[in-house]
Amino acid sequence: MLAVVKEHKGPGFAIKDVPMPVCGEEDVIVKVKSVGFCGSDGPILAGTRDVPWPLIPGHEFAGDIVETGAKVKGWQIGDRVSACIVIGCGNCKYCIEGNEPLCDNLVETGIHVNGAFAEYVRVPAKVLVKLKDSTSYDFGAAIDPIASAYRTVKSMPITSKDTVMVLGPGPIGLYATQLLKLRGARKVIVLGADCDKERLEMALKLGADYVINNSVEDPIERIKEITNGDMLDYVHDCAGAVPLVEIAMNTLKKTGHYYITGLFHELAPVNLGKVVRSEIDIHGTICYTREEFRECLDLIEDGRLQVEPLITHHYALRDMQEAFEMFQSRQAIKIMLHPEE
Known part of the structure; x- marks a missing residue:
């Protein structure tokens, strides 16, 4: 064969x-x-x-x-x-x-x-x-x-008042966008970069409420605008990219949730002091x-x-x-x- x-x-x-x-x-x-x-x-x-x-x-x-x-x-x-x-x-x-x-x-x-x-x-x-x-x-x-996206979304205790940001508009991120809307999330935001322009357009067609191009926009300031300063209830990381970890941690509100599907192939720095002081929940899923x-x-x-x-x-x-x-x-x-x- x-x-x-x-x-x-x-x-x-x-x-x-x-x-x-x-x-x-x-x-x-x-x-x-x-x-x-x-x-x-x-x-x-x-x-x-x-x-x-x-x-x-x-x-x-x-x-x-x-x-x-x-x-x-x-x-x-x-x-x-x-x-x-x-x-x-x-x-x-x-x-x-x-x-x-x-x-x-x-x-x-x-x-x-x-x-x-x-x-x-x-x-x-x-x-x-x-x-x-x-x-x-x-x-x-x-x-x-x-299913890789589903296992993560299924484990999130999302309510109809929650705002979620998806990191990475690849196939898993685009499926996660749809699944989060099915779960009843109030707002779903998808973050990508210049190389993801067509994928970000696709995210909007599939139900995302907002997209952010990290190459030309400050994601932290944009999240402040979208949430009126309340910041995010959840981040769903479908990228597994080290530079995005800081964005996740800086856009979550106190008691926010960082859920990770994307596989990291190198060590990522995480401010554990902020995790403690802001009571951030970090949760990973596999397959x-x-x-x-x-x-x-x-x-x-x-x-x-x-x-x-x-x-x-x-x-x-x-x-x-x-x-x-x-x-x-x-x-x-x-x-x-x-x-x-």
């Missing part, structure tokens, strides 16, 4: 023929129809994030089951499915409590084991969800980034549970979230180099790749 393979440490990847995955007793083989390019895939392909190589990345996908393992029940060849990235061991304290993203033996598709930048992918049957016939494969491949993944599919299939506007570019899998360059240039919001093309 054709696959994108990270073969060694450092820059570069190969687009090549590799052996088909072998189906285990509790696994299925899925023929990949759509696979999204995630922000975490870029560093893997660029060689700035270490993974166990050789590795086929890719974890936002949907397709058709073409083979089932001997012990698999409830799934049939031809079922249209997506699968969550999180594969918990099922035996540790966190899995037993239903908190598998914190599993002591966590395995993630496309990061620890081969993923879906390929014509076929093997996954455990336990992580599958079934798509309605009316749900496109592109929409099925969008569940993962939605999502299988139940949360299922709930996000319901949001899509019920039409409560807009997915299609975020999908701006489509490529054949064999054109991954071009897709990678498009991702690096930040000209795309969400890229979908299609192994069959």
